[in-house]
Amino acid sequence: xxxxxxxxxxxxxxxxxxxxxAQLDSLGRLGANNNRPVPLPVDQAFHYFLSATxxxxxxxxxxxxxxxxxxxxxxAFKWRPESTGELSVLxxxxxxxxxxxxxxxxxxxxxxxxxxVQLQLPASSAGGELLIEYQGCADWGFCYPPQQDIIxxxx
Numbered sequence: 001x002x003x004x005x006x007x008x009x010x011x012x013x014x015x016x017x018x019x020x021x022a023q024l025d026s027l028g029r030l031g032a033n034n035n036r037p038v039p040l041p042v043d044q045a046f047h048y049f050l051s052a053t054x055x056x057x058x059x060x061x062x063x064x065x066x067x068x069x070x071x072x073x074x075x076a077f078k079w080r081p082e083s084t085g086e087l088s089v090l091x092x093x094x095x096x097x098x099x100x101x102x103x104x105x106x107x108x109x110x111x112x113x114x115x116x117v118q119l120q121l122p123a124s125s126a127g128g129e130l131l132i133e134y135q136g137c138a139d140w141g142f143c144y145p146p147q148q149d150i151i152x153x154x155x
Contacts, residue, residue, distance in 0.1 A: 039142045040065060046136050046144075050151060056123055060132070062115040067139040072097045072109040074135035074146060077119055081128040090130075093118040104143045110136075127154045 039045070048062045064070065077090040094117055097109035119130075130151045137143040 037138070037140050037142065039138060039144070040068075042144050042147060045138070046070060046134065046147075048132075050130070053118075056121045058119040058121065058130075060117040060119060062111070062117070064111070064113055064115070064136070068136060069100070069110040069112050069139070070115060070134055070136040071102075071105065072111065073105075074133065075117070076131075076133040077117075078131040078133075079121055079128060080131065081122070081126065083126060083128075087131070088122070091120050102137070103141065104137065121153075129153070 045065050045068045046062055047064075048060055050058055050060050053059050062070065072094060075092070075094060077092050078087045079090050080087050095111075095115070097111050100108055100110045102108045102110070121130075130153055132149045132151065133146065135144060135146045
């Protein structure tokens with residue numbers, strides 16, 4: 001027990017332990033009371049924006065926080081036109097991701113840093129809602145629940 005205590009004192013005096021905590025705290029991931037990581041709000045962890053590229057074609061750009069990733073298998077896009085209100089599945093294109101062995105899903109394909117998704121809406125679309133489904137995690141062991149966002153598009 002004495003040698004462990006001396007090692008801890010030496011580590012603290014060298015600043016190794018405190019600098020590690022400071023790095024985590026600077027990322028906003030340490031809780032104020034218990035020094036456990038705290039997840040970022042999902043819209044900060046996986047920020048995205050939608051832009052029209054040409055008639056009926058859109059690009060969804062994700063900007064991911066460091067040490068956060070999105071699952072390829074969790075993406076889905078649906079369209080609900082104002083005219084019918086019925087959901088239809090949209091075609092989309094994803095780039096190749098990185099292979100990862102994940103503690104939640106095992107062998108998966110994931111995206112870090114940034115991601116561009118290409119979407120195509122039906123040609124007869126006159127306006128409606130785009131439903132975006134995705135899920136991601138933080139490397140330190142927190143998995144966000146599946147997300148479903150709705151964007152109202154007036155075409």
